[in-house]
Amino acid sequence: MVLKYYYDLISEPSRALYILLKINKIPFKKHPVNLLKFENLTDEFKTKLNRFQKVPFIHDNDFILTESIAIVRYLSREYGIKDSLYPQDSKHQALVDEYLEWQHHNTRLLIALYTRHKLFKPLLTGDEPDLNLVSKYKRGVVKTMDKIENLWLRDQKFICGNILTVADIFAACEIEQPRMTGFDPTKGRPKLETWMNEVRKELDPVYSEAHLVLNELAANNEKAKL
């Protein structure tokens, strides 16, 4: 039975895994889950699909696996991921893992908190955004972006060296997210901007396909400003 992939392209790690599956030509059956319609919050979803009620996750026959980074490593063992993307060399793999672990409390956490309070919570509740929280988490995003510009990309073209890896896919899918709120974190950070353009170029057309909905929302936001 073909691998089942549960995802919502509005979620950053969902896009990252979607791109990874596609560019490695891993066959999978699409199971989109609409988070904005709370499709993940039903009892049936919890008991039959994923007890943690999040996306992305996979069903590989009767084996259920959640957590995008655990899934990357499972896919690399079971289905194969190009060595350039997730290197078998122990030290190089360790450096890719280092970013994939670091991002949880940096890129992932802060961008998720910022976009939740700026965009998704107001959208779903009808309440005005809590401006104190929005500005607190935006400062967090700015600090994290400075770390990517000045530490991770300081002496190299990509996050973990001069070749694009899984780390760049996860980082880019996160850094696209705030554009939905009209905030593009690459602006004013020359290394980050050059890197983002390189990532998009190397991963297209799959990258653009995964970001179609996000790009539309970002464009509507721009129009609303005119």
Add this chain to the structure above:
Amino acid sequence: MVLKYYYDLISEPSRALYILLKINKIPFKKHPVNLLKFENLTDEFKTKLNRFQKVPFIHDNDFILTESIAIVRYLSREYGIKDSLYPQDSKHQALVDEYLEWQHHNTRLLIALYTRHKLFKPLLTGDEPDLNLVSKYKRGVVKTMDKIENLWLRDQKFICGNILTVADIFAACEIEQPRMTGFDPTKGRPKLETWMNEVRKELDPVYSEAHLVLNELAANNEKAKL
């Protein structure tokens, strides 16, 4: 040259890796870093030891690696970790990885935020604790402990099955931490309490050695209450 381990036993992941190194008999040179004396915040530390200025991390000759979970996986490849602790079987390893990734935004994040605002920040600044934040993050810890009790430990003795793995080491070292504030999350949760006692028993005497400072601080806290 022997592996250099930089750590502070007051930090949860530092204790977890310390225990892991010891019980796997991996030779290492101890490099304690006193976080409460800000030893990690000097320029020399940043340029020579670890650009992210956190612990734990390792120097393996000239190879520097940060992020405790990335280090677990590097140690398993380069130095060997008992198969029961970090299984080579692909699906079992994936389930251990699933917890190690899940904990970042759950056990790790919430316990760190709770103890920072309840204990460390007031200790270092002399300010009173922000009671709103303390109570917000305590609610987060409670929710996470309920998930461990009702989801992870529901049908099994340990986090990822009926055998103790690296996941249990990381979980236990976190769940010990709030005892320094007089809050023991295992109380009132029978599965969690039984599990914690099992983990301590299986990993002693190394486990107690790693928790010596924490146990003293927790005991002083109890005395202060009398």
